[in-house]
Amino acid sequence: MACELGKAIRQKEFYHSEDYGFTNHGAWGTVPRRVLDVQKRYLEEVEQNVDHWFRRSSDKYVNAAKQAAADFLGANVANINFVENATRGLNSILKSIPLSPGDAILATNFTYNAVANACRAASAKSQGTEVVAFNITFPISSREAFIKNYTDFLDAHKNIKVAVIDVISSFPSMLLPWKELTAACRERGILACLDGAHVPGQLRIALEECGADFFVGNLHKWSFCPRGCAVIWVHQAHHHLVRPTVTSHIYDKKQPFPGDFDLQGTRDLTAYACVPDAIKFYHDIAGGWDEVLAHNCSLVERFTEDLVNAFGTSQLQIPVDMRSPFMRHVKLPELPGWQGTQDDAIKLMNTLYEKGVLAAVECIEDELWLRISAHVYNTPEDYERLKSVVLEMAEIK
Ligand SMILES: Cc1ncc(COP(=O)(O)O)c(C=O)c1O
16 A cells, blocks of 8 residues: 655655755665565574575575566566676676677766776776777757767767667766667667666666667665665577676576576575565555656656755756656855865765765766755655755855
8 A cells, every 4th residue: 555655655664864864865775664674584584494595495585586576677587687786787798798809888978987897897808999988068958969979979989899878877867868879779780788777666667678688777776675686687689698797506508698697606685585575665655656756756856946046056957858757966056165076076975964964966077066866755855954054055045
């Protein structure tokens, strides 16, 4: 039965401390009480008879979890497996793709740092290969202009073998025209690898129809799973190609994916086992897609406007249809003593934290920006609190 979103669901279903205004869901996600309770029960069950758990029960739980994740993401269960996080999944994919001298991996100047490093490490494995970055600058006039610039870049770099495409980027957070970019890559024979770290729970997706070659998405960000839970999806045509970064028991099979992502040494499988309960929470307690979308979008839109007006600044200059569903950017006002550098962005985030507000701060094009988020537990007070801390620091009355 759905709970009223905002204050009611926060008090009843989440552990959040009242000492903080929490608008940084995009960083680590958050786990509801009842999902954590399920995980605690699994952890106890493991210890009651650890042999039984690993030999008998875990398969049953993890297989049910795979099916739940596949249903949630529109995937055929035969094309997915679990990995601990998006970083690990993307590493596995990128390091599995054979590169020849002259080949390039395509990222952007805003590819998530760990993923950009994975691209570099994958390229470093094969001599004579490189990572090229598509440069995103602001303002972005339209989706169509963005797609054209990207495809022009593809045409100017004939050596691209694989492109890492953010579906929803992190910082700045944008909903990229990923379907069009994927299609443009496929038309040119380029493998499309979707970084969907922020997708499950934030964007409805049907993986079997996504048109890409590979996808990795975190279940521990927006869909309430315990941390250490992500899905890797590989198009059937590439099952022979993709191997986990960690070589373990299953190695010599002709069709390694998804099987050899299963037995990855001794590890905690309880986060995976919780997937059906987390998805049930999303649908039954939080109200499912429509209710979550309506609540989060209206909250994040309303308070982006509100903060922009109060600060006398602007939101990121991107087309409305490239705004990410539950995250937005607000330019910070002049803050005495603070510069538009990445160092100051990190320090400022810590200062905000000490003042009781949790929001991401980054430097974009030499200016400091806030990234705010909305999820089912957020209330207007979270953003009001953020606003008053920033206004005080900016000495704006
Ligand atoms: C766009 C993007 N890709 C990949 C990741 C990596 O996710 P994880 O830390 O769960 O591996 C993140 C994390 O925030 C991200 O924002």
